[in-house]
Amino acid sequence: MKVIRVFPRKTSATPDDSSVRIRTMPTLFDEADEVHISTTFTWDLQWTEKAVKQWRGVGRVKVGGPAFYEEGGEFTPGMYLKEGYVVTSRGCPNRCWFCSVPKREGYKVRELKIRDGWIVMDDNLLACSNEHIENVFNMLKRQKVRPIFTGGLEAKLLSRKMAEKLKELKPQRLYFAYDTPDDLEFLREAGKYLRESGFSEKSHCLRCYVLIGYKGDSELKAFKRMQETFEAGFMPMAMLYRDDSGKYDNHWRKFQRQWANPIITYCNCNKYFRDKKNSRLELYC
Structure with missing residues (x-):
């Protein structure tokens, strides 16, 4: 059966084979x-909604994805995520x-059949x-490519x-998250465990998404969280908050661009955080 997969926008995880269409x-x-x-x-x-009406003339149309807040099914490699990406739990x-995630999956973790891949995209793998x-780690050890955990690692x-x-997996990158104030102490403890296990801050393997731009947030507060993340042993990566409409303040978009690109972020960390003699907040202001 021939299936055409249509995606409203392209991301780094979007498949790129001949049966994929991007916003067309x-x-x-x-x-x-x-047509999916x-x-x-x-x-x-x-x-x-507009695409559904147009694609009906080609074949039977099925619609899905995280935007519909529907519970996800079993993971099929290469179907809706590029080859190499894998989801082992939801x-x-x-x-x-x-x-x-709770809106579409509830508050329970569902463990899926483990497929091969090296880029792990689970919602919260450590809650499994x-x-x-252990089975996921054994699968990753069989891969020819060093693994990447794009998230799902709760400090x-x-x-x-x-x-x-x-550490035994020799991962390329591990992504944690600093979303709310009570995450900080756990992030510091996680950084300590990872360094003691042999991870080096200089390798930039340890990274952490830092939520910014939500109601009540400020640039100075966000900058302070970047500093705290760096001092906990992680390279901070800004993640801009967007509501269901997708709206955001252009001011925050500019801030995010300064703290989401790995090269720029690395330079910023050197500029603001490396010199312990200076007040980083004063430098930034």
Whole structure:
């Protein structure tokens, strides 16, 4: 059965084979039994509605994706994520106010059949059972490419033993998160465990998303969180908050660009945080 997959926008994880279409309407040459429109962001739903009407003439249309807040199914490698990406579990037990995962998955973690891949995109891998985590790590050890954890590593759940197991994988990058004030102490402890396990700050393997731009936030507060993240042992990476409409302040977009590009962020860390003799906040202001 021939399936055409349509995506409202391209990301680094979007498949790039010949059956993929990016934000396009059908042409006379498009033929398929089914058309799957996969929508990740809620601000693309309006475009998705228009696309459904247009693609009906090509084949049976199915619509899905995180934007619809529907529970995800089993993971099929290469279908909606590029080859190499893998999802081994869905869901998270936390109730973070800004997160859409509980809206579509509830507050329980579902462990999926483990497929091969090296870029792990679980919602909260460390919330899974020890047996599942061990099986995921064994799968990653079989891969020819060093693994990347794009998220799903909750600092609160990281133990010293788990840090050692992560080190054994020789990962390219690990991404944690600093979303709310109570994350900081756990992030500091996680950084300590990871360094004691052999991770080096100079390798830039340890990274951390820092949520910015939400109501009540300020540039100075956000900068302070960047500093705290760096001092905990992680390279800070700004993650701009956007509501269901996708709106954001252009001022925050400018700030994010200064703290989301790895090269620029590395330079900023050297500029503001390396010299312990100076007050980094004063330098920034």
